[in-house]
Amino acid sequence: MLAMDYRGPYRVRLEEKPMPRIEHPQDAIVRVTRSCICGSDLHLYHGMVPDTRVGSTFGHEFTGVVEELGPEVSNLQVGDHVLVPFNIACGQCHFCKQSLFGNCHEVNPHATAVGGIYGYSHTAGGYQGGQAEYVRVPYADVGPMVFPDWMDPDDAVLLTDVVPTGYQAAEMGGIQKGDTVVVFGAGPVGIMAARCAWLFGAGRVIVIDHFDYRLEFVKAYAPAEVYNFKELDDVVTFLKHTTDGLGADVVIDAVGGDAKGNALHTLFGNKLKLEAGSAIALHWAINSAKKGGIVSIVGVYGPTGNMVPIGNVLNKGLTIRANQASVARLLPRLIEHVRAGHIDPKALITHRVPLEDVADAYHIFAAKLDGCIKPVLVPGG
Ligand code: NAD
Ligand code: ZN
Numbered sequence: 001m002l003a004m005d006y007r008g009p010y011r012v013r014l015e016e017k018p019m020p021r022i023e024h025p026q027d028a029i030v031r032v033t034r035s036c037i038c039g040s041d042l043h044l045y046h047g048m049v050p051d052t053r054v055g056s057t058f059g060h061e062f063t064g065v066v067e068e069l070g071p072e073v074s075n076l077q078v079g080d081h082v083l084v085p086f087n088i089a090c091g092q093c094h095f096c097k098q099s100l101f102g103n104c105h106e107v108n109p110h111a112t113a114v115g116g117i118y119g120y121s122h123t124a125g126g127y128q129g130g131q132a133e134y135v136r137v138p139y140a141d142v143g144p145m146v147f148p149d150w151m152d153p154d155d156a157v158l159l160t161d162v163v164p165t166g167y168q169a170a171e172m173g174g175i176q177k178g179d180t181v182v183v184f185g186a187g188p189v190g191i192m193a194a195r196c197a198w199l200f201g202a203g204r205v206i207v208i209d210h211f212d213y214r215l216e217f218v219k220a221y222a223p224a225e226v227y228n229f230k231e232l233d234d235v236v237t238f239l240k241h242t243t244d245g246l247g248a249d250v251v252i253d254a255v256g257g258d259a260k261g262n263a264l265h266t267l268f269g270n271k272l273k274l275e276a277g278s279a280i281a282l283h284w285a286i287n288s289a290k291k292g293g294i295v296s297i298v299g300v301y302g303p304t305g306n307m308v309p310i311g312n313v314l315n316k317g318l319t320i321r322a323n324q325a326s327v328a329r330l331l332p333r334l335i336e337h338v339r340a341g342h343i344d345p346k347a348l349i350t351h352r353v354p355l356e357d358v359a360d361a362y363h364i365f366a367a368k369l370d371g372c373i374k375p376v377l378v379p380g381g
Helices: 039-045 153-158 162-172 188-199 212-221 235-241 280-288 310-316 327-339 355-367
Strands: 002-008 011-016 028-036 062-069 081-084 134-137 180-184 204-209 225-228 248-253 289-297 319-322 349-354 374-378
Touching: 002 355, 011 355, 028 081, 028 153, 039 355, 062 134, 062 153, 081 153, 153 374, 162 188, 162 289, 162 327, 180 188, 180 280, 188 204, 188 212, 188 248, 204 212, 204 235, 212 225, 235 280, 248 280, 280 289, 280 310, 289 310, 349 355, 355 374
Parallel strands: 180 204, 180 248, 204 225, 248 289, 289 319, 349 374
Antiparallel strands: 002 011, 028 062, 028 134, 028 374, 062 081
16 A cells, blocks of 8 residues: 655655554554644654654544454444544543543553554554555544544544644633633644634634734634734733733643744744744743633643743743643534534645645645645545
């Protein structure tokens, strides 16, 4: 079968690889119909994520058709159209029982590690991803969901990650009615977080980025007040000023990255007093929050994310919440929001690319070319 293949930082290509097989009675084999590239894949692409091995296939946001089932999977049938949450979870462990599917202990027992994620390095369990014609889905009796007939498959594929992550970002912010919410990052995750902030009762939603085309999109889509940080003398001072000198009630970091990643690449030359290698959006998030406020982090950081201004967190009495989204926990309510028209996920898809052109798609999305917000790869498309 054809699959995306990682060759090293900034190098991916299409490769012929062996068909995945049922390896465990709870496995399924899924023929992929849509597979997105995520901002999280860019951290792999940039070489930020430890133990990302050459020869691996990325891709944790996919839909597909069930081709084959292990003997212990009774909730699915061959031919079902499924959306597959990016979290691989056993459904039975201490964490899964609390619906913390992003923190499953069975699939990745290291105390400091994330749970299992498709195509996300050996740090996240070493599973192969779905930017391929076929993928092995472990614990297929837990994660995959047959999506309703009325649902557009483009909506379904965004329910595997972007929608639940944006929603959980807003949820973790503990937004109270009338709160001012600042979102750093106008990528798919930040756009969705801004949209969902209203569902939790926000009174004002502000989004910060430096790509005007993305700011224009979120301005209309969320809707939100938008500011280009390159046009501001000092982001934190500006945000304080526009919130009566107090700061925002809730700040969401939907940026992530580190010295090799998106955040810093875009910032050299800007008026910053921070040292290269620090997590700038996270500094801004902490420093622009109101005293007693909440900072919700969904941006994924590499090792330099450790250089956060923790003293300011203490002095300001902030609450910090952060996690990988727990997709399966949120799906039932998010499907209702899509059905009711509160969220239009597919509007984020700007690029539909045949799997063959995977290298171009990575380049366009990483460099933010051609108005790209969210690219979806279509095997055989
Ligand atoms: P993306 O690359 O499309 O968007 C990131 C945006 O951040 C870009 O538009 C970029 O210009 C902007 N940005 C860079 N530096 C900034 C700064 N200092 N201030 C404000 N904006 C800045 O990525 P995405 O797909 O939207 O993902 C965003 C983040 O969310 C990534 O770190 C990704 O790994 C993470 N993520 C987390 C989860 C989770 O479950 N926690 C799930 C999906 C994605
Ligand atoms: Zn993702």
